[in-house]
Amino acid sequence: MSRENPPPIPLSYAVDTRTNRLGQVVDQDPHAGRVHLRPPQGGVEWDCPPEHTRPASEAEALRARVARLNALSRWGVL
Structure with missing residues (x-):
């Protein structure tokens, strides 16, 4: 079985x-x-x-970082 995308890297965003x-x-x-x-x-x-993941697009990764920072500002920790 071949994959189009490489396995995701830890701390990156994936879908x-x-x-x-x-x-x-x-x-x-x-x-x-x-x-x-x-x-x-x-x-x-x-x-x-892993075969059901794909790297997040730049827009998706930005949206994820903003969501993370918003949660951090509300709750102080994740």
């Missing part, structure tokens, strides 16, 4: 193409075939098969 959810890459587990994603504004992480 789960199954749900179109944007998340920050927390970790990868190549043995289990999972990428661990976290919502930019904090919250519960979820797992995604």
